[in-house]
Amino acid sequence: MTRVLLAGESWISTATHVKGFDEFSSTTFHTGADAFIAAAAAQGLEVEQMYAHDVPGSFPRSVEALSVYDVIILSDIGANSFVLPPEVFLQGRRMDNPLIALSEWTRAGGGLMMAGGYLSFTGFQARANFARSPIAQVLPVTMLESDDRVEAPQGAPIAIAAPDHPAAAGWSELVGSAPTLLGYNMVKAREDATVVATVGDDVLVATREVGKGRSLVWTSDIGPHWCPEDFLAWDGFAPLVGSMLRWLAAR
Template identity: 65%
Template sequence: MTRVLLAGESWTIHEIHQKGFDHFTSTSFGTGADAFIAAAAAEGIEVEQMYGHDVAAKFPRTVAELSSYDVIIISDIGSNSFLLTPETWKDGARSENSLRALVEWTRQGGGLMMAGGYLSFQGINAAANFARTPLAEVLPVRMLAGDDRVESPEGSAVSVVDPEHPLGRLFAGAPDLLGYNEVALGDDAELVANVGAHPLLTTRAFGSGRSLAWTSDIGPHWCPQPFLDWTGFSPLVGGMLRWLAGEHA
């Protein structure tokens, strides 16, 4: 069975409720990967999610630890969560660079995916900042220097660029998307599909492994409910994960 780890797609919400003279606070927790995980399950693939608040301490840091998985997905979580381990952030001590390990793991045969969001690629105010990390070497895109978000509330159409690619046949009838991270096609990468005039799905062979970039989100708001309800969503998710694992899409 394909072993998949998804890091990110969770958040804590801290709200202030002001009611006239008085106020109080409340805290809640949210996730954005439920539809994606369900789509993978419908294709017979189990996805393990590591919530964002666990990544700094628990994300695998070595090639040996990463090798417990066939596919690793980074989605809507910035580079600081991987680089600022508790040892480094709290104690000022050296620690392993998990992003550097991810590059070598991919080179040795792993499948690495980055999905878009406010804290993917460069993200809001360039806070995700993956362009200045080792992952810039392995991803099939070139990231911008600054904030790369493109909001498209009116909808941006999805178009297939390479219908001969194993994933190119999976977009028939795809609904519009409401936003994405703007990127440029990377060197020796394949452009499978666009959203508007920019890359949506790109792939790349990297050493013995593979990398894939999906520049829209895997849940609302950029990936809206009509896209999640589209009959092609589960086959597309399954196809991407199987391609990353070196299987037939």
């Protein structure tokens, strides 16, 4: 069985409610991965999600620990969550860097995916900060040093650039009916990467073989708002998810 770990794609929000003289606060947990996980399940693939608030203390920090997974996805979670575990940030202790381990794991045969979002790639106000991280060298794209978001409220159309690539299998012929996306992270494909699909004039899906492993990027989100509900309901969404994950797992 292919083991897939999705790290991130959750958040906690706090709201202040003012009712005349009185006010109170409420806290809500959110996850944006449900549709992606359901799409993978429809393709026969089980995805384990590690929520963003669990990543600093629980994400595997060694190649050996990472090796229980075939595919690891980082989605809308910044580099700080990996390099600042409680032992480092609160106690000033030295710890293994999981982004170094993730880079080594990929070269050794793992399948690494980064999905877009406000805290992916370089991200909103450059806060995701992966451009200078150890995994930057194994991804199929280079990242900007400044805020890399492209907001497209009018909708950005997608197109297939490599219809015969395995990561395009099952959905390339449906792309003509795909709803537009509402945003993505702008990146540049490396010379040894394959651009499988584009959004507007930019990279949407790119792949790369690195050492014995593979890497892939999906530069839009895996849920709203960049990936709107009609895109998640599109007939091509589940095949898209399945083909990306199967390619990463070399299945």
